[in-house]
Amino acid sequence: MTTENETTQNDLSVRQDPAPEPARSVNAFPLAVIELGTSAIRMALGESDGSSRVRVLEQLVRGLSLGKDTFTQGEIQRKTLQETIKILKSYRRKLKEYQCSDPKHIRIVATSAVREAANRMEVLDRIYTATGLSVELIDDAEIARVTYLGVRPLLQNDATLADGLTVVAEVGGGNTEVLVLKGKDIIHSQPYRLGSLRLQQMILHSQTTRSRMGSIMVGQIDRTLEPLLDIVPKGRPVEYVGLGGDMRFAAKVLGVELQASGLSRIAVEDLDKLTTKLLLLTVDRIMRKYHLELSQAETLVPALLANLRLAQLLGCSQLLITGLNLRDALLQGMLRSNDWSTDFCDQIVNSASELARKYQVDLQHARHVAELARTLFRSLQSEHRMDARCETLLYVASLLHEIGLFVGVSGYHKHSHYLISHSELFGLNEQDQQLVAMIARYHRRAAPKPTHELFARLDRDNRVVVSRLAGILRVAVALDHTGSQRVRDIECTIERHRLVITVRNSAGDLSLERMELRQKASLLEDTFGLGVLLRESPR
DSSP, X not given: OOOSSSOOOOOOOOOOOXXXXXOOOTXXXXXXXXXXXSSEEXXXXXXXXXXXOOEEEEEEEEEOOHHHHHHHHSSXXXXXXXXXXXXXXXXXXXXXXXXXXXXXXXXXXXXXXXXXXXXXXXXXXXXXXXXXXXXXXXXXXXXXXXXXXXXXXXXXXXXXXXXXXXXXXXXXXXXXXXXXXXXXXXXXXXXXXXXXXXXXXXXXXXXXXXXXXXXXXXXXXXXXXXXXXXXXXXXXXXXXXXXXXXXHHHHHHTTOOOOTTSOEEEEHHHHHHHHHHHHTSOHHHHHHHHTOOHHHHHHHHHHHHHHHHHHHHXXXXXXXXXXXXXXXXXXXXXXOSOSXXXXXXXXXXXXXXXXXXXXXXXXXXXXXXXXXXXHHHHHTHHHHOOOHHHHHHHHHHHHHTTGGGGTOSTTHHHHHHHHXXXXXXXXXXXXXXXXXXXXXXXXXXXXXXXXXXXXXXXXHHHHHHHHHHXXXXXXXXXXXXXXXXXXXXXXXEEETTEEEEEESSXXXXXXXXXXXXXXXXXXXXXXXXXXXXXXXXXX
16 A cells, blocks of 8 residues: 555556456445556546445556656646646546446545645646546645555554554655554654655766665665654564555565465565666666566666665564555545544544653643543533544644643743644644644633634634634643642533533642633633533532
8 A cells, every 4th residue: 555745656567468347246336546646647446335345346557757747847747747637538438437427436636746746736727627537635644544544454463563563664756654553553653755756866866877876875765764763662573564566566576475455575685686686777678677667667776775775774584565555545445434433543642642752741741631621522512513533633732732841931832833733643634733733822821813823824614623622721721730630530511601610539629720720711711602610529
């Protein structure tokens, strides 16, 4: 599958005769995913009855180097756009063959090659005008989410990985998306600016000799991945799962059978020998020998070398690979009615906890505030009617509301906003991460105002979300003002236009908390139209 700012590295494979179209299942409907990647435009077609997994029927690949335009010239050129439209029109005809016409059953995504192009909006508009197909820019958070959901069952089904330390990565054309997991829990998620196309372009610009290409790329790979090695826990064996079409190509050449629902193993030594052999070949020779298109052959060696070095740096003797790809995962995702499942939300919280540790947050206090905020959120459900997504955003903001103290005490809420905005949090797209940053920023001092530029940029619904959740967070912070968790257990009820917070087992006098609550409750009172009263239950 794919993970990456690009999630699309080459679906490199030796050409085969097309398989006959499988018979359609009774009561099944068609589904399709089209992916505009750095080196190819791909389409996966499948079917499902809506209750079971999607059965993949056909996969198509057309080589086209969108990434070369973006990463070298900053925008997608007219000729490349024309070829993109031509390919998409041919895919549209294939959709008609499969009678796949419902927009809800067609998802078209573009990764970093389009997302980073200066003329991306013009490109999307031209595609829509010419083909009627609406393309969605998919960001790093979505790629990481899809990667995790796709890989997790494979890890859990492997006894050696279910409780172990695993690094999952895919080298895309522009970036490499990396997940580090302990068992099923994510401890690190981040894209690294290391892509096969970027490496290939670096070699071209350096005008180096063929004999030095490998060492130059290895140096760049090692420098880019150095921060990752500091994050992976030391002293424990690590398994490495390499995703992407390049690794599937390597498996095929090395005679390793791929499994769509499981993991296969390649010896690092064997991959090293293959990569060394390919380094000696020209791009033209690779194209002829393995029947690859130019855009695929150009990036093959850099991608394999990056996977090889990462496995070597982690001390692995074997790499794990799978036949699963991004299109498969996106097809399966069309059947999920709730992406904000308990398990997925837990992984977001795990990622936030790791970020809090990095910036030396008092986690005991932060977690207590987060639990108080969650209780308040659920007690006010009938008033705000917000969903699991908003509850998770509040919980994460609560964990990170004091992260800015790492920078300094003065104005630390603004430092918190900056650090959250510029950090990597698994599972949150750019908008959700900005909402978390604003909720944390408004946990103290000035309330959200239309004169605040970033707040004013939000649409009305998101302004309401920030105001309500920041109001709840302020009350939760006030209840643990001393940081000593004296308010241990609360019960909340709404009585005569008041939110009554009853402390069931306090540990000491609550005068300070009452005084703080009087100062901090105004935002909640204004946004919900409820007064706030703190009570102690009789002993």
